[in-house]
Amino acid sequence: MVCYEGKTAIELLVNGINHSVLVRPSDLLLDVLREHLGLTGAKSGCRNGDCGACTVLVDGWPVKSCLMLAVEAAGHAVLTVEGLGGDAAVQRAFVEKNAFQCGYCTSGFLMVCHALRNKHPEAGEAVIEEWLQSNLCRCTGYLEIRDAVRMIYGMSQPPL
Amino acid sequence: MIPFDFVYARPDTLEEAAQAYARLSERRRSPVYYGGGSEIITMSRAGSIRPGAVINLKGIPDCLALELREDALILGAANSLTAIGESRTFPFLRTAGGRVADHTNRCRITLGGNLCGAIIYRETSLPLLLCDARVLLYGPQGPRTEAFGRVFDRTVKLRPGEFIVQLHIPRWALTAPFFHIKKTAQEKIDYPLVTVAALFKDGKLRTAYSGLCAFPFHSPRLDEALNDRAVSPRARAEAAAGLLPEPAHSDVEGSGEYRLFVLKNTLEKLLEDVENGLLRG
Numbered sequence: 001m002v003c004y005e006g007k008t009a010i011e012l013l014v015n016g017i018n019h020s021v022l023v024r025p026s027d028l029l030l031d032v033l034r035e036h037l038g039l040t041g042a043k044s045g046c047r048n049g050d051c052g053a054c055t056v057l058v059d060g061w062p063v064k065s066c067l068m069l070a071v072e073a074a075g076h077a078v079l080t081v082e083g084l085g086g087d088a089a090v091q092r093a094f095v096e097k098n099a100f101q102c103g104y105c106t107s108g109f110l111m112v113c114h115a116l117r118n119k120h121p122e123a124g125e126a127v128i129e130e131w132l133q134s135n136l137c138r139c140t141g142y143l144e145i146r147d148a149v150r151m152i153y154g155m156s157q158p159p160l
Numbered sequence: 161m162i163p164f165d166f167v168y169a170r171p172d173t174l175e176e177a178a179q180a181y182a183r184l185s186e187r188r189r190s191p192v193y194y195g196g197g198s199e200i201i202t203m204s205r206a207g208s209i210r211p212g213a214v215i216n217l218k219g220i221p222d223c224l225a226l227e228l229r230e231d232a233l234i235l236g237a238a239n240s241l242t243a244i245g246e247s248r249t250f251p252f253l254r255t256a257g258g259r260v261a262d263h264t265n266r267c268r269i270t271l272g273g274n275l276c277g278a279i280i281y282r283e284t285s286l287p288l289l290l291c292d293a294r295v296l297l298y299g300p301q302g303p304r305t306e307a308f309g310r311v312f313d314r315t316v317k318l319r320p321g322e323f324i325v326q327l328h329i330p331r332w333a334l335t336a337p338f339f340h341i342k343k344t345a346q347e348k349i350d351y352p353l354v355t356v357a358a359l360f361k362d363g364k365l366r367t368a369y370s371g372l373c374a375f376p377f378h379s380p381r382l383d384e385a386l387n388d389r390a391v392s393p394r395a396r397a398e399a400a401a402g403l404l405p406e407p408a409h410s411d412v413e414g415s416g417e418y419r420l421f422v423l424k425n426t427l428e429k430l431l432e433d434v435e436n437g438l439l440r441g
Binding site: 001061 | 161162164165166167168169170171172176180196197198201202204205214216218219242258261262263264265267268348349
């Protein structure tokens with residue numbers, strides 16, 4: 001049985017690299033990624049699991065890192081937006097479709113869309129809608145984001 | 161951040177979990193069992209709870225079971241709602257669980273966490289209340305198995321130190337006709353104004369509700385009123401609305417009066433659809 005009390009060194013596998021970090025058991029994954037590892041792509045938004053700006057992937061599934069303890073991530077593979085490398089299909093689609101304005105929510109959307117494409121290579125509109133409901137954007141009105149997702153699926157754009 | 165420290169334990173077995181709870185209780189650490197953690201983290205951050213220890217149940221294989229056996233579907237309570245939904249083993253629970261929070265949060269929210277949570281809606285309880293599910297619990301006295309409906313009375317009635325290990329769903333329920341309507345005040349992703357879940361069993365409707373009162377419930381008396389085909393759907397819906405276990409809930413989502421209005425219309429439409437053959441038992 002694992003038992004941590006007080007500050008403890010744990011191993012975190014983030015973007016394919018093992019990191020040893022000293023954390024409190026109550027430290028959130030979001031804070032450890034940003035403040036211990038300098039991975040500031042996951043954004044602090046509502047800190048309540050509502051906005052999705054802090055979304056990262058854990059073992060390929062999207063997770064709001066403000067609602068996960070860092071100690072829980074030990075033994076799992078964490079992927080942040082930095083791990084997409086800048087030229088992933090989903091990132092190219094967001095650029096192509098202007099699917100961002102201020103950009104604060106973008107890393108969260110990118111991670112959800114990246115996971116969606118991997119987990120559901122044949123997703124239809126209903127599945128896409130279900131997954132995209134996890135994230136909030138206050139700038140774009142979502143149409144461009146939806147277009148970017150259609151692009152990575154090779155779907156035609158709906159008529160205006 | 162969570163502005164205080166706690167002990168974190170991740171047991172590998174049921175026995176270790178119960179022992180950790182007992183040991184941490186002896187040390188007055190106020191331990192809580194931890195599933196997905198959404199409520200514990202948000203409530204800790206907001207200062208409404210202050211656990212001295214959390215015991216993560218997601219390392220215990222029994223709590224992660226997801227297996228179709230000859231007589232029943234076994235659902236470990238530490239499975240996320242997404243894992244249960246993606247397994248496509250129990251469409252009724254997949255539908256009910258698929259309306260809890262949003263998709264990403266459902267990757268974390270566990271079945272046991274939703275059933276035992278402080279938030280009053282506990283929407284995954286509705287299919288379980290209707291399908292004669294059984295629940296496997298584990299605590300200081302070891303394991304015990306009960307009918308879910310006996311353990312769930314407004315909330316899950318656990319003994320000190322006890323936790324949910326598994327839900328056992330009888331095979332017949334996996335393919336039984338059902339319907340699930342969640343009415344929210346505004347957004348699709350929101351707490352329910354009224355959720356009506358219904359299952360057809362032997363040609364009769366069984367119904368359960370969330371959002372209507374301050375707790376989810378299944379009432380055989382209410383079902384009896386709905387199944388009285390001698391009277392019109394409207395009269396049956398009216399009669400059912402008069403049989404709630406407590407006055408309809410009022411909060412920021414809607415008044416009790418409005419909830420009753422929504423309930424009656426929802427039930428009347430449901431009963432009409434059944435009579436017109438649009439929904440078949």
